[in-house]
Amino acid sequence: MMNTLPEPAADALIISQRLQAALRQAIGERGGWIPFSYYMEQALYAPGLGYYAAGSHKLGGAGDFTTAPEMTPLFGAALARQLAELLPQTAGDLYEFGAGSGRLAVDLLAELERLDALPEHYYIVDLSPDLIARQRDTLTREMPHLLERIVWLSALPERIDGIVIGNEVLDAxxxxxxxxxxxxxQRGVSLGENGFEWQDRPIDDPALRAQVEALGIAEPGYLSEISRSNQAFIRTLAGRLARGAILLIDYGFPAREYYHPQRHMGTLIGHYRHHTVDDPFYLPGLMDLTCHVDFSAVAQAGIDAGLDLIGYTAQAQFLVNCGIADVMQRLDPTDVRQWAPEASAVQKLISPAEMGELFKAIGFGKNVAIDWQGFAQGDRCHTL
Structure with missing residues (x-):
């Protein structure tokens, strides 16, 4: 498998080698073992070396994966209709986490401007210097008249009165x-003759052990994930959200599907140059690592932190509820060069065989209306 993957550039390989050296040092300093969560954190976010913190081209046809906003502006236009409904109930600020190339920000702002519902500020919270630079370029080129509303943040403000959105944030x-x-x-990473290798150790964290035992799994050989980071992220947002909403879209399942006996190898996967890679030790720093989202755990974290769980549904249902079909009607069907690729992209977004069913939308609120357009039909909160 590995022999079929594209070779990295020499400068990229040097970055990976430096990250591998730092990981080997960390393993040595920590008694010969690190939890996988630490390995994944460093592989993605180590300053100057991790996948999201170094200068690699990550999105689009030349990158490692393609997200919905990269496929069509109709995705952002549909989401904007939900935001336009919510923003007037807040101070009018919009916060986007992990804004990628800036494509979603452009599409949201364009549609919100058309709806006369522009946010007071559009805050982008991102940790990747490379992606922040791309976001600035994209927004400067396509939305120069709105730049004064756009602010980049490296950390959350202490108080949020507005709408928080994140597309494919939880999985990373x-x-x-x-x-x-x-x-x-607890599965972790140690060093062997051929480099990084798996090593299991007893779970010594009482809170993690309690979460694991609550799953009730006893099948020998079963492997899966628990994202404590997802839960902490929701708790942090809840603690700072004075008024507003949180809308997250990602791929995943409710707990009963996430921990189904047939999913005995878990969901962890790597993405490298539009290839899926099963080995998370392959070129650390140059490969994206993701795991699917346990939406039951995310929902419970929000409820426990005092948020209203507004809705949970498939991406297809959410986009249909938000009027993506109406947005499509603006296109000229006689212009095949425009219509065909947009129609194809929307088909991928809503088809059950593509992204429509695997991706889900979940919404939380605090001191805002609980009836949202995106969850008007097909809400699945009862499955969580």
Missing amino acids: MPCELIHWTPEPM
Whole structure:
């Protein structure tokens, strides 16, 4: 498999080698073992070396994966209709986490401007210097008249009165790997003759052990993930949200599907140059690592932190509820060069065989209306 993957550029390979050296040092300093969550965190976010913190081209046809906003502006236009409904109930600020190339920001702002519902400020919270530079270029080129509303943040403000959105943010947060032998063990990374290798250790964190035991899994050999980062992220947002809403779109399942017996190898996967890679130790720093989202855990974290769980549904249903079909009607069907690629992209967004069913939307609120357009039909909160 690995022999079929594109070779990295020499400068990129040097970055990966430096990250591998830093990981080997960390393993040595920590008694010969690190939890996988630490490995994943460093592989993605180590300053100047991690996948999202170094200068690699990540999005689009020349990158490692393609997100919905990169496929069509109709995705952002549909989401904007939901935001236009919510923004007037707040101070009018919009916060986007992990804004990628800036494409979604452009599409949201364009549609919100058309709806006469522009946010007071559009805050982008991102940790990647490379992506921030791309976002600035994209927004400067396509939305120069709105630049004064756009602010980049490296950390959350203490108080949020507005709308928080994140597309494919949760899946990029570090997760713990648990291996049932049948006793649940925490899977981590050690060093062997051929480099990084797996090593299981007993779970010594009482809180993590309680979460694992609550799953009720006893199948020997079962491997899966728990994203404590997802839960902490929701708790942090809840603590700072004075008034407003949180809308997150990502791929994943409710717990009963996430931990289904047939999903015995977990969901962790790597993305490298539009290839999927099963080995998370392949070129650390140059490959994206993700795991699917346990939406039951995300929902419970929000409820426990005092948020209203507004809705949960498939991406297809959410986009249809938000009127993506109406947005499509603006296109000229006689202009094949425009119509055909947009129609194809929308088909991928809503088809059950593509992104429509695997991707989900979940919404939380605090001191705002609980009836949202995006969840008007097909809400699945009862499945969580």
